[in-house]
Amino acid sequence: MDTPLSRRTILAAGAGAAAGLSLPGVAARAGGHPPVTVRFRLNARVLDGGEQVTSITLDTSRLGPIDPAGLSTGTFGVHAKATSPIPIAPGDAIYSEYDLDRTVTAVRLDRHGDIVLELSHGEGQLGGGTLGYIAGRGRNVRLDLVYTITQLAPIVLRDHRSITISRFVQGRLSDPEVDAFSYHVSRSGMKYRLYSPAHGGRGRRPLIVWLHGGGEGASLPDNYYDNETTLRANRGALGFATPQAQRIFSGAYVVAPQSTSYWIEDGPRFAPLIREIVRELAHRYPVDRDRIYVAGCSNGGYMSMEMTTVYPDLFAASVPICGVVQSLEPGGPRLITDAELRRISTPTWLVTSRDDTTVPPGPNTLHAHDLIPGSLLTLYDHVVWNGYQFPGHWSWIYVARNDPSIGGTHIWQWMARQRR
Incomplete structure (x- = not known):
């Protein structure tokens, strides 16, 4: 039975913070069940040209066994905004800030049953970096990252139920190295x-x-x-x-x-x-x-x-x-x-x-x-x-x-x- 909620989530969180807002009027799933909230983390890797967010892991294992065949690059949309953590002086400039949609190149389940969204990234590619360079200071700073997840299609479980997540909450930035x-x-x-x-x-x-x-x-x-x-x-x-x-x-x-x-x-x-x-x-x-x-x-x-x-x-x-x-x-x-x-x-x-x-x-x-x-x-x-x-x-x-x-x-x- 398909019991969708709002497909749009609004996130307000800095890098490593955890905060989220639901759309007005979304109170519960059909049938009286409470809204579905899912936390996510940003996975980063240091390339030769600097660190980039390369994927996102959604904490979905607790939702039940997900059918991987029902996942595609069109299931979720990802928007990323990166801003300086300190004020930029008049006349100065910071390089590598961004406010854009990131391309989801693959969607998979990890061994825990969590959904992983692989993101387009690579040397010289704008929109995934975690650092910004302040020209007047000659310094790199760690950008404040705000990622907004939009669910575009229901998640199908192995028992044929489908779920639409009502709220996504940003967690930490993870880079094992x-x-x-x-x-x-x-x-x-x-x-x-x-x-x-x-x-x-x-x-x-x-x-x-x-x-x-x-x-x-x-x-x-x-x-x-x-x-x-x-x-x-x-x-x-x-x-x-x-x-x-x-x-x-x-x-x-x-x-x-x-x-x-x-x-x-x-x-x-x-x-x-x-x-x-x-x-x-x-x-x-x-x-x-x-x-x-x-x-x-x-x-x-x-x-x-x-x-x-x-x-x-x-x-x-x-x-x-x-x-x-x-x-x-x-x-x-x-x-x-x-x-x-x-x-x-x-x-x-x-x-x-x-x-x-x-x-x-x-x-x-x-x-x-x-x-x-x-x-x-x-x-x-x-x-x-x-x-x-x-x-x-x-x-x-x-x-x-x-x-x-x-x-x-x-x-x-x-x-x-x-x-x-």
Whole structure:
């Protein structure tokens, strides 16, 4: 028996919030049964170009056994709105906000009996991202997401009854890779995320320190300091937490500190704060102090080199990616002097791309390679992955995929072999 209710639901909720409104006049299903309310979660995944919502899971298992043959891409409609969590100043702009319908590419039942709506997504595709870039701040922020679900056709159960949901309630944003990193704040107040390797085995574990780019620090003067964008903007830290990397490093801790501004703003001041986090982790967890590695991109590439000049005996290896060396001001002093580069004794593998127009390789990565004793270099022509060409500055994508290799040895294997 078909007992439909209103097919339109109106949702009012921010990212991770849970709130919903029914249409006026929808009080109960036919036959006196109460309205059907279903919660849903947003499922996200960090692509090389940043995190996107890739599917939605509706909590429908409690409705009864659903006939999957009755589900199609036309059963539900999805509208998404993404807005900045902080005010945008007059004359400023934020990129990647959106207010649009998202395409449902497939509908299926998961093993719990919940309905999963697969959404169109991909590199360079507008309308699925979880981050927005504020131009005047030079920062990524986690967007407030509001998803509205519209049921367009009844759900058919195996007993031939059909159900129309009266209200959808938005739940959390779920990204298993990001969620695997726990939240922490150091004694000095620097936020960081930590991945802990799976239990099992004996002995101490390596520690990999990932230092983010300029867009993932705090946004001042808004005091936006979220401990989120460091993991959601790219796969830099996540790559080292993948099963492949964990096998290569025999289980490693991965820590991603978040700067309170730009690393290049005052590297010598930030260096002790990062060292404090390393010290805390080495004291709290079974960290092998002879296998602590540092890697970072852009601002973080600079900071990776800066850390090895300030603490020459701390790291077993350093991987600066498209790192900044020259001054950002024409004619200004270098951020890292030639004398400091020549004194770096930490094994160093530098990575960049020839078409990087943000941090030109010549006066930065190539210059550092010429001066750092024994350093290795991987120089790409372009940044292309899975057939998609990214901006030339994004060479961290290659490191996150363990692509750089020299003489048959890939960069993760090289790192894992280094000892302090």
